[in-house]
Amino acid sequence: MTPDVSLHLFAELLWKAVAISAPLLLAVLLVGLIVSIFQVVTQIQEMSLTFIPKLLTSVAVLVIAGPWMLGQLVAYSSALIRAIPRLV
Template sequence: MRSDLAAQLFGELLVNAAIIAAPLLICTLLVGLVVSVLQVVTQIQETSLTFIPKLIAAVLVLIVAGPWMLKRLAEYATRLIANIPNYL
């Protein structure tokens, strides 16, 4: 395997990983930001208050976007495995 091919495959892997993880990361970031603002406004400093809403949001995102994430990951893996003879 040539090094340029390995670098290209690794780059494609990183792009797919970022695209798949983006909905979950963005949602938990936004929920965390909203909860933090509410904590500052109400002066309630409870650690579980930030954890529980982010956990619920993450579960909801996985329920909604999970099939899309799994489909994208399966397509990438299928394409990668199918092209193994071309890589040699």
């Protein structure tokens, strides 16, 4: 395996990781922003007010997008395993 091929595989892995984690990260970021704006407006500084909505959002996104995320991961892994004889 040449360094170019390994760098290409690593770059593809990083892009796949970004694509798989993006729905979860964006949803939690959006909920955190909304809760922070709510806290600024109402001047309520309760720590559980930020933690609970983010936790519930994480669970909801994993339930909704989890099968897609797992499918992407399995597809990438199986394609990489099938390509091993070609890469060696």
